[in-house]
Amino acid sequence: MTIDPDEYRAQSLATWGEMAPGWQDRREWMLNITGPINSWLVDKADPQSGQTILDIASGTGDLGFAVADRVGESGHVISSDFSPSMNEMARRNGEARGLINVEYRVLDAEKMDIDDDSVDAVVCRWGYMLMADPAAALKETKRVLRNSGPLAFAVWTTPDHNPWASVPAMTLVQRGYLPPPAPGAPGIFAMGDAARIRELVTNAGFAEPELEEIPFAFHYGTFDDLWDTLVRIAGPLAHVINALPDDERIATRAAIMQNVEPYRNPDGSYSAPAATWGVVAR
Numbered sequence: 001m002t003i004d005p006d007e008y009r010a011q012s013l014a015t016w017g018e019m020a021p022g023w024q025d026r027r028e029w030m031l032n033i034t035g036p037i038n039s040w041l042v043d044k045a046d047p048q049s050g051q052t053i054l055d056i057a058s059g060t061g062d063l064g065f066a067v068a069d070r071v072g073e074s075g076h077v078i079s080s081d082f083s084p085s086m087n088e089m090a091r092r093n094g095e096a097r098g099l100i101n102v103e104y105r106v107l108d109a110e111k112m113d114i115d116d117d118s119v120d121a122v123v124c125r126w127g128y129m130l131m132a133d134p135a136a137a138l139k140e141t142k143r144v145l146r147n148s149g150p151l152a153f154a155v156w157t158t159p160d161h162n163p164w165a166s167v168p169a170m171t172l173v174q175r176g177y178l179p180p181p182a183p184g185a186p187g188i189f190a191m192g193d194a195a196r197i198r199e200l201v202t203n204a205g206f207a208e209p210e211l212e213e214i215p216f217a218f219h220y221g222t223f224d225d226l227w228d229t230l231v232r233i234a235g236p237l238a239h240v241i242n243a244l245p246d247d248e249r250i251a252t253r254a255a256i257m258q259n260v261e262p263y264r265n266p267d268g269s270y271s272a273p274a275a276t277w278g279v280v281a282r
C-alpha cells in the first residue's frame with residue numbers, strides 16, 4: 001500500500017499535537033528510562049561552549065536542554081518541532097528550568113526556515129523515521145550544518161528487538177486495524193535496517209555514519225500503565241487505537257494484554273525490551 005505523503009503529513013501533525021499532554025505527563029518516566037540515549041547523543045554531538053545547535057523533533061525539549069547545559073550562556077540551542085503543541089510544551093519546560101540560551105521554533109524538518117551553514121551540530125531523537133520523506137529531512141539537516149558539523153540521531157532498530165512497540169503494532173495488524181508495514185513507508189520501524197540508514201545518510205551528503213545499537217527496556221508498573229503509553233504517547237499506534245469504537249478498543253486492549261504476557265514480571269509490572277540505533281555522521 002502506498003501512502004499519500006501530504007495526507008500522511010497532515011495526519012502525523014494532528015496526531016503528535018494530540019500526544020503533547022501525554023508526553024508532558026510521562027516526561028519524568030521517559031527521562032528516567034531513556035536518559036542514557038540522550039547522553040549518548042549529546043556526547044556524540046560534542047557541543048562546545050558558544051556553539052549553535054539544532055534539536056529536531058524535540059518533543060518535550062529535554063535532549064536540547066542537555067545540549068544547552070554544554071554550550072553555556074554564550075551558546076544557542078534551537079529547539080524545534082513541527083507540532084506547535086509540542087513546541088509550546090518544550091518552551092514551558094525550558095522556561096521552568098530557567099534556560100536563557102534556548103530558542104523555540106515550529107519547524108518541519110523536511111523544509112526548515114534556517115540559513116545554510118548556520119548550525120554547528122544537530123541532534124534528533126526518534127524523529128526521522130516518522131517523517132514522510134526522511135531523505136529530504138536529512139538533506140535539509142546537511143544543508144544547515146557548517147564545517148562538517150556532526151549529526152547525532154536515534155531511530156528504532158527492528159521490530160524483533162522492540163517488542164514494546166512491535167507487539168501492540170502486530171496486534172493491530174492481526175485485528176485488521178493497521179496495514180502490514182510497507183517497505184519505505186514512514187513509521188516506528190521505517191529506519192530499522194542499518195543499510196537503509198547508511199543509504200539515506202550518505203545520499204544526503206554525509207560521510208559513512210557510525211552506528212551503535214543501544215539496548216534498553218521500557219518498564220511499566222501495571223498493564224494500565226503500559227496501556228496509558230499506547231493511547232497517550234505512541235503517536236501512530238495511539239491514533240489507530242483511539243479511533244476504534246469502544247467495544248473494539250476494549251477487545252484490542254484485552255488482546256494486547258494477552259500478547260504482552262511474556263513481558264510481565266512476577267509482581268505484575270512489565271519490562272519490554274527496546275533497542276535504538278545511535279547514529280553519528282559528519
Ligand SMILES: C[S@@+](CC[C@H](N)C(=O)[O-])C[C@H]1O[C@@H](n2cnc3c(N)ncnc32)[C@H](O)[C@@H]1O
Pocket residue numbers: 012016017056057058059060061063080081082083086107108109110124125126127130131132235
Ligand atoms: C517520538 S516523538 C520524540 C520526541 C523527542 N525527540 C524525544 O525523543 O523525546 C516524535 C516527535 O517528532 C515530531 N515530528 C514528527 N514529524 C516531524 C517533522 N516532519 N518535523 C519536525 N518534527 C516532527 C513530533 O511532533 C514529535 O514531537
